[in-house]
Amino acid sequence: MLTIDRATYDAIVAHARADHPDEACGVVAGAAGSDQPTRFIPMVNAERSPTFYRFDSAEQLKIWREMDDRDEVPVVIYHSHTATEAYPSRTDISFASEPDAHYVLVSTADPQTESFRSFRIADGVVTEEKVQVLP
């Protein structure tokens, strides 16, 4: 299960809405071993594309170093799908390389209601998990 606070949940959705129709992406860092996402870090989609995303490699190095220095890990790795459902695509699965991360997908296909779902992706196997939003 992913447990996430309301402010971080809303920030992820707002980022996805703001970048629509391009895919938005980022991470939420948290203390190593805590499984608690606490530090919201929106990132640049280097592809600036409605169907693909990639972390900018220089920005990623900077943020991964910063997390290392603070003894944090990427607890949540999120991105949006802008025309399809919030479910990992084949490309998402082939790139997924953090078996301990919660892969969050937000679909902005519907302008009124967003879909926010969380998955574990390990060895090519996708497992959906419950999302608990804390007030």
Place this chain on the structure above:
Amino acid sequence: MAIEVRIPTILRTYTGGAKSVEATGDTLDQLFTALDAQHPGVRGRLVTEEGALHRFVNVYVNDEDVRFTGALETKLSDGDSVTILPAVAGGS
């Protein structure tokens, strides 16, 4: 000459859990070959069968993404630091 190589979580199974290892080489290609001699299998996660850098990883030499500095032919000097990160990407 010794080059420090920082290993991402996903590849630490090859290095006995070590976050950082040392290897030698005049180019990144040689470094990865030397690394594979110490940690068999790791090169296959970084380099494709065709001999190109894998699209699933980002490799940096002293903060520079090697895709912009000659990829596997990037020259190395004593004291350089190499960082490997998983590329984070996907699509709908």
